[in-house]
Amino acid sequence: MLGRVNHVAIAVPNLAAAVTSYRDTLGATVSAAQALPEHGVTVVFVELANTKVELLEPLGDGSPITAFLEKNPSGGMHHICYEVSDIVAARDHLVQAGARVLGTGEPKTGAHGKQVLFLHPKDFSGTLIELEQA
Ligand code: CO
Secondary structure, eight states, X not given: OOOOEEEEEEEOSOHHXXXXXXIIISOOEEOOOEEETXXXXXXXXXXXXXXXXXXXXXXXXXXXXXXXXXXXXXXXXXXXXXXXXXXXXXXXXXXXXXXXXXXXXXXXXXXXXXXXXXXXXXXTTTOEEEEEEO
C-alpha cells in the first residue's frame, strides 16, 4: 500500500529562524512559506534530491502542533508522509484493520493540493503518519 516517502516533517517554534538555518547554514533550497489555515500551520518545504523536509510552524489558535511544541520547545520530528495510490481505498483498508484515522476520517487538501489523511501515532510505533494521494 505504501509508496514513496513524500516528506518528513519537523515542527518548529520559529519558521523564519528554521528557514535561515536550513537555507544559509545547511545550504538547502527552501520554498516560500505557505499558510494552511485548514491545518493550523504555516509550512515551507526543503527541497532535496530524493525527498522533501516540511518545516511547520503553528498558525492561529488551536493549532494541532501547539501541544507538540510545548513538549518539544526547540522543535522536533513531527510526522512522516507516505504516498498512496488511492487514499480512500487506503483509508478503508486501515479502518477495517483497526487503525485510527484522525479528524473526521475524510481526506483534506494538503500543502501540495493533494488529498491527505493522518493516522494515530499510537497505532504506528509512536509516529504520526500522513498519507498523501500520489
Ligand atoms: Co506533512
